[in-house]
Amino acid sequence: MDYHLLTFVTVVDKKNFTRAAETLHISQSAVTLSIKALEKDYDLKLLDRNNKYVRLTKAGEILYHHAKKILSHYDLMNRLIDDLSHSASGILTIGSSYTFGEYLLPKLISQFNGEYPLIKPNISIRNSRRIISKLLRGELDLGIVEGVMEHPKLxxxxxxxxxxxxIVSSKHPLAVKQEIKLNDLHSETWIIREEGSGTRQAINQLFSTNNFSPNEIRSFGSSQIIKESVEAGLGISILSIHTIRKELELKTLSTLRIKNNPIIRNFCYVIPKMDFQPKSVDLFLTFLQNSYTLDVLV
Structure with missing residues (x-):
């Protein structure tokens, strides 16, 4: 491994020479020497720095982008070679979108750890678009996302x-209904997830298919704040049935189905296209597929 590159990436990630030195268990002077060596090699300044901040120059941005990929490939190579002679172990980085990650993944990870205690899942919860971006940057081993998408490298x-x-508040006039036409909901305030989320993608598709445009839409960044807002009577929303189980038990929310418009979407796993996957990834994907089927989860 090129330790100068590792040091440079760590400085950028930690935004501080001292914290980088602590992370790498080396002296601060060694960190400084590594950065100077790289700047000498490229004959360019890579970092603007003073006592308050560390910022990338344009050359530094280019080096950081490619250095992250180089270090990621180096780590993957070591893991693949190690898999040939040892049991699967170490960190497994999983990125998941909010619905699956917050409401289904914890139980799955617990069960997986029971069978493979040497594998340590490291979980990152983001919306589907950001999970894809992190995969493409080599920051994740695999992702779990909602909805339909394609990418040539994945x-x-x-x-x-x-x-x-x-979903509506249990005090909403619609709470007594079981089904409603979408066109009867024009005047409602819709509280929905932000662009880039799998949930928003499904709602956008529903609206587009039915040529439906609500009078007012508010975009919030998590299912939890949407649930709280609907409970408070600020509007209505559409969420996965898995996100509202506790609220249904407490009877703070009520559910309706939209007539002639069942909303079913896929949960998908996403991995980079490559000739070899780490053993820990193969084991987790096998476990995932054995745990679920393409039937609707209830």
């Missing part, structure tokens, strides 16, 4: 289906 495979339902 293998995207559905493994389960999820039902989404209309």
């Amino acid at each position: 293998q995207i495979q559905p493994f389960a289906q999820d039902e989404m339902v209309l």
Whole structure:
């Protein structure tokens, strides 16, 4: 491994020479020497720095972008070679979108750890678009996302289906209904997820298919704040049935189905297209597929 590159990336990630030195267990002077060596090699300044901040120059941005990929490939190579002679172990970096990551993944990880205690999952929860970006940058081993998408550098495979339902406050006049036409909801305030989320993608598709445009839409960044807002009577929403189980038990929310418009989407796993996958990734994907089917999760 090029330790100068590792030091440079660590300085950028930590935004501080001292914290980088602590992370790498080396002296601060050694960190400084590594940065100076790189700047001498390229005959360019890579970092603007003073006592308060560390910022990338244009040359530094280019080096950082490619150095992250180089270090990621080096780590993957070591893991693949190690897999040939040892049991699968170490960190498995999983990125998951919010619905699956917050409401289904914890139980799955617990069960997986029971069978493979030497593998240590490291979980990152983001919206689907950001999970894809992190995969392409080599920051994740695999991702779990919602909805339909394609990318030439990624293998995207559905493994389960999820039902989404209309939710209203239990005090809302619609709470007594079981089904409603979408066109009867024009005047409602819709509180929905931000662009880039799998949930938003499904809602956008529903609206587009039915040529439906609500009078007012508010975009919030998590299912939790959407649930709280709907409970408070600020509007209505559409969420996965898995995100509202506790609220249904407490009877703070009610669900309706939209007539002639069942909202079913896929949960998909996503991995980079490559000739070899680490053993820990193969084991987790096998476990994932054995745990779920393409039936709708209930």
